[in-house]
Amino acid sequence: MKKMIICTAAFAFAFTCAVAGVSVAGNHGPAEMTLSDTGKKPAHFPHKAHQDRSKCSECHHTDGTPGSYVAGKEAACKTCHNKDMGNKKLNSFKKVSHKKCKGCHKAHKASTKCSTCHPKKK
Ligand code: HEC
Ligand code: HEC
Ligand code: HEC
Numbered sequence: 001m002k003k004m005i006i007c008t009a010a011f012a013f014a015f016t017c018a019v020a021g022v023s024v025a026g027n028h029g030p031a032e033m034t035l036s037d038t039g040k041k042p043a044h045f046p047h048k049a050h051q052d053r054s055k056c057s058e059c060h061h062t063d064g065t066p067g068s069y070v071a072g073k074e075a076a077c078k079t080c081h082n083k084d085m086g087n088k089k090l091n092s093f094k095k096v097s098h099k100k101c102k103g104c105h106k107a108h109k110a111s112t113k114c115s116t117c118h119p120k121k122k
């Protein structure tokens with residue numbers, strides 16, 4: 001009987017997590033980030049606010065195929081999107097960021113002004 005209760009509780013927990021779309025004890029990364037490639041034009045990225053609106057797989061893919069998302073395997077975009085990538089349209093952090101960030105902002109009528117992501121230096 002005791003085993004049964006533990007099992008039910010474990011199932012309920014796993015189920016809740018699956019529904020919420022989060023991994024058990026998952027690493028969500030920083031809540032706020034300053035993204036920078038060469039340091040010339042850093043971008044502000046409120047990660048947490050975006051996580052609250054979108055699924056992780058919206059931005060993270062673990063082998064490149066859209067939807068190929070394995071929680072816990074998120075990596076810096078530059079690990080793959082660098083000058084060694086064959087596809088010249090996707091071979092830098094800037095290129096994939098503009099495609100991804102601006103692409104979604106455009107689709108959702110969010111701001112695509114440079115200063116939205118690249119705050120002016122004070
Ligand atoms: C493990 C390697 C890897 C990592 C890490 C990775 N990507 Fe990719 N990504 C790929 C591959 C491979 C492709 C497909 C390339 C092609 O079509 O030539 C791709 C394609 C893309 C595309 C074009 C297809 C689409 O979905 O629009 C975008 C944009 C993109 N990645 C953005 C990102 C961003 C942003 C990050 C970081 C949050 C990231 N990627 C991290 C490997 C990776
Ligand atoms: C709107 C896009 C977006 C969404 C949604 C998103 N992320 Fe991210 N995440 C990023 C970007 C961009 C980075 C920084 C990548 C880089 O430094 O190249 C990042 C970085 C991370 C990192 C640090 C990776 C590393 O080792 O450098 C983790 C962990 C992470 N995200 C987890 C998550 C999880 C879990 C979710 C869903 C709950 C999520 N993210 C949702 C865009 C997103
Ligand atoms: C999947 C869609 C999506 C992606 C991908 C995305 N964003 Fe956004 N972002 C939004 C939406 C929608 C808003 C507007 C939210 C609002 O006005 O309530 C927003 C708002 C913002 C804001 C303004 C926040 C504020 O406080 O007003 C910044 C800055 C931002 N995004 C940066 C980025 C950066 C940098 C990236 C790429 C690393 C990115 N976003 C990728 C959907 C996205």
Ligand code: HEC
Pocket residue numbers: 035036037038039040041042043093094097098101102105111112113114115116117118
């Ligand atoms: C929705 C967010 C967003 C908007 C809007 C945006 N960018 Fe970016 N941009 C990024 C991100 C993320 C990166 C990659 C990280 C970095 O280096 O800043 C980037 C990279 C860059 C880089 C490369 C920086 C380097 O160190 O190599 C330049 C230059 C740049 N952006 C210029 C612009 C200009 C000009 C505009 C307006 C026409 C603009 N961006 C609009 C998010 C954005």
